[in-house]
Amino acid sequence: MKAMSWALAVALVFAVAGPADAGGWRHLGDAGRVERRADGVVVHSGPARLQVSVHADGVFRVLLAPDGKADGDASWAVVQAAEPAKVTIDETRDAVRVRADGVVAIVHRSPLRVDFVDDAGRALLADDASLPMAWLPGEHGTRVRVWKSMPADEHYYGLGDKAGPLDRRGRAFAMWNSESYGWQGTTDPLYKSIPFFIGLRGGVAYGVFFDNVHRSSFDFGKESDGTLSFGAEDGPLDYYFIAGPQPAQVIERYTALTGRTPLPPLWTLGFQQSRYTYHPESKVREIAKQLRDHRIPSDAIYLDIDYQKGYAPFTVDRAQFPTFEKMIDDLRKDGLRTVLITDLHIKHDPDNDYAAFDSGMRNDAFIRNPDGSLYIGEVWPGDSVFPDFTLTRVRDWWGGLYRDFAAMGAAGYWNDMNEPSVFNVPGNTMSLDAVHRMDDGTTRDHRAIHNVYGMLNARATYEGLLKLQPTQRPFVLTRAAYAGAQRYAATWTGDNTASWFHLAQSTPNLLSLGLSGMAMSGDDIGGFIGSPPPDLLTRWFQLGAFNPVFRNHAATDTRPHEAWVDGPKHEALRRDAIELRYRLMPYLYTAAEENARTGMPIMRPVFLRWPDAEAFYGNDRDFLFGGDLFVAPVVDERLDAHPVSLPPGGWYAFGTSERYVATKTPVKLDPRPSGTPLYARAGAIVPMQALVQHTGETPKGPLELQVYLPDVGSPECRGSLYQDDGESFAYREGAFLRVSYACEVSASSMTLSAHVEHSGFAPWWKAVRVTMFGVSQRPASVRVDGAAVAGWKYDGAAKMLTLDVSDAIRDWKVEVTR
Incomplete structure (x- = not known):
């Protein structure tokens, strides 16, 4: 066999391993061998190994190992085990397609890159064809990065508590937990590193979780207007693509992946x-x-x-x-x-019988320097030592x-x-060379543990x-x-x-x-x-x-x-x-x-419920409290009038029958100091209680239901109630109450119904007081479960009907005829 020419050899190396740019980055080249697996594919490109797999319904994992050996299986964040899914794999000359749950990962062969589309072929997230995934070896590890195409009309949210506008587009962010005393609008990074974001365009959403605990960064078009990128200073390029199409579905899948907030006391x-x-x-x-x-x-x-x-x-x-x-x-x-x-930080105090320090020393619980000595940093008590939390026993x-x-x-x-936080040292944190011990007997320096x-x-x-x-x-x-x-x-x-x-x-x-x-x-x-x-x-x-x-x-x-x-x-x-x-x-x-x-948050941007409401994509002031209350707070010191743009549909000023309909022109309100402008969705059913001085005090009287009547024929009239003892885990064994409510409005009547979905807990109330807002005329009759109700009240000026339902921890139905 004849020896290859020098030029041909170089060309083949570039095609397999990828070119190096001026900064020394090594980019993926073309795809080589493709291994099919039950959950996806592994594609080789020179020494590099790219895994594209289905983790769960609507969740794909992309894992690049530049040397083919990186272990991306250990995660501090991911708690959801990989779930079997129906995966279809199709290969063509140009690409390999991994399909599951209405989403397709297109693994292009030249250059090797990954795009995500839906079943209709609509592009969701695509690698930049001119900048394949890349890595850059360095003194303290191998940097990794991926570049994505960024549509001109796409918006980006997430990354935890970053300063500045809610929409991250046009800015870049670092992930490195940092003491941030008196932080301002351009301060970055802050205290937390949550490398997850949501992309939203034209009502369609997806999410990306970059599971890498090293110092990382995200660029949403700051360096290049049409390019989104993210990467880290070491560790694997390991990210999850999370499909929607609704933003709420993205959050539900992300929190299934990384865990949810336990029910609080x-x-x-x-x-x-x-x-x-x-x-x-x-x-x-x-x-x-x-x-x-x-x-x-x-x-x-x-x-x-x-x-x-x-x-x-x-x-x-x-x-x-x-x-x-x-x-x-x-x-x-x-x-x-x-x-x-x-x-x-435990005070370094070997001479004064300080129990926390002494027991920590007996248990070898504290972080050490590379030479084996205790790492000591100054914090509030003075010289302090720090627990080695990476060890289960610590x-x-x-x-x-x-x-x-x-x-x-x-x-x-x-x-x-x-x-x-550590005082009087560069970076105001622990030495990056401090040693953390792992349960498997290996060690990591602080660079690899800081963010977690x-x-x-x-x-x-x-x-x-x-x-x-x-x-x-x-x-x-x-x-x-x-x-x-x-x-x-x-x-x-x-x-x-x-x-x-x-x-x-x-x-x-x-x-x-x-x-x-x-x-x-x-x-x-x-x-x-x-x-x-x-x-x-x-x-x-x-x-x-x-x-x-x-x-x-x-x-x-x-x-x-x-x-x-x-x-x-x-x-x-x-x-x-x-x-x-x-x-x-x-x-x-x-x-x-x-x-x-x-996983649905308590405090929600409007687009979480109405993803098509593009007017709210950049609204940083107003929000939903739960699913049915819209809050428009006054946050400006010098405000002659308070403009409020209402979300889609009908709205009531909270606690009244004063009705508004969303329009393109904001409603101008007098910003009196009497309270925060608060609106209830037309069709909301809001459970309330009598005033108490603390949550341990039993409210007096009945449960209250405020019903904000929707338009005739609207199906969007519903509410719910959940109650338990508020402090124990008995709810996990069924000791809770869950009730769903619904109402219907026709030209001649209104109905309100309650359905007890689960009755494993006896609440403090037995009766329910119903207040209906938006009742435009005095009812001809009011019945509960077919029987006439005595004592109901109608306030014509307030357009408000009030009635009581006794023995209400059961299914019941109120019928009001006009």
Whole structure:
């Protein structure tokens, strides 16, 4: 056989292994051998190996191993096992097609690249043909990246709590959990790394989850207007394509893949009062008394680091808190839970019988340097050591540290500073060479663990509490997170400022967290840094009442942020906002259960329900609270009129028969300080309750149903109710109540029906009070289950009908004739 010419040899190398660009990147070349598997294909290209497989219905996995050996099976985020699916594989000269559940992955042979289309051939996501997937070996690993074509009319959402507009198009983002004190609109990265985004174009959505815990980045057309790209500094190019076509389906599939938020304790949906810091003990008791004296409904008080002795986690300063256990018990008797901060940095204190440090040393629980010495960093207690959460036995040890606090009656725990934050060092975090040990005996440096470290801290706390109190739902609040952290903790947006900017920014941040799986989220009401003027603080209470986590918090050097601090006028407005939330608690808890069951967030962008409503693709201010209430908060200091664009369909001003219909022209409202503009969907059935001062108090009277009548013939009239004991896991054994409601409107009658889908829990109510809005004329008759009802009331001016249904924990039907 004759020797090949030099030019031919080079050409063949480029065709198989791909060309190197000026920056040294090695791109995939043409496809070589194709292996068929039950779930997809493996395609070889020189030393590289590309796997395209079906993970579950509507979910494809793409995994590139540049050297053919990368192990992409271990994941901190993915909990859904690969599920058998009906997969069809077709090969042609140009491509291999992997088809499942109405989606086709087209694996082009030259150059090797992957496109996703639907059964109709509509393009969903396509690799850039001129920039195949690539890798770049370096000192600390091999960088990987993929480039995608970016349609001019496509919008992008997700990535967790990134600063700036909700739509990520035109910007680039880094994934590296970072202490971000006083972050602003261009600050990036922030505290969390959730490498998941949703693409939306013309009402059709898909999602991409890039499962790589190393420092990664996403570019949505900043570098090149028509190109979307993402990649990481090391680790595999391992991503999941998640089909819709509805955005809600994408979220449901993503949260099935990475896990869902457990049903939270009911009290965590109440108002929570916090400050850095309430001390000594007498101050905590004073705040509790003022909450009750001022009739501010509330469920929790947080204790920041000053309750500890020398800021050492898992200690109590007995000089400042002499009756700590009794204080917790007394607060609980008054309907207030105690939430304790428990930072992960353990004070390096070998000489003073510090139990957490001593037991950690006995258990070899702390991270070490490459030379085997303890990694020591400065944080609040001074020199500190850090648990090696990658080891199961260390997570078990950490969880056991909560034993004393659990016995004292603490109800929740706040894992702060867990990016991890380290003072006075470059990057404000742990040395990148610090060594983490794995359960299989291997090690990783901090570069490979940093982004998942905070989630592992929350996981250790959550799992430890489950072992200590197996019948109680834990509550953990974490600052840092990675994809999947929703399985263990709620979160908040970190150290914001007392500014109108941060009031407005809270909505896109929380919406993005919800889209990214972390629905139980909130921000520091009033701003952590600085002292908000009264009007700003009032507006923040009014918006915060519709956040999943409703916590007022402030830094130590700021003026008080409590509801009563600015006089009777502002106190009344703030109280009204909190009271409305408590009246809506049955509706809110039902939305929380839906989130736990399906992944659907509590706080939702409009396009999540109406994906064709392109006018809302860029709306960062307004949102849906649950599925049926539309919130249009006032977030501008100088506003002469408040323009509101309503979503599709009909709407009512909440609690009235004042009816609006969506138009292209925004409705102009007077931005009076009386409250946040709130609308109920025409066809909504909203469960409510009488006012209580905390969620442990039994509401008086019946369950209330507000029915906002739709147009004649509309099928969109429905609602639901979910209830259980609010604290245990008994619901998993069937101890819950689920009721569905529906109404129909014709030219001559209206009907409202209830269907008990599951009746394993006895609620506090027996009767239901129905209030129908939009009843334009006095009814001729009102019947329940065919029997005439006495005592119904009609208010003609308010267009409102009120009636009671007794013995209502059953199927029943109301018929109203005109």
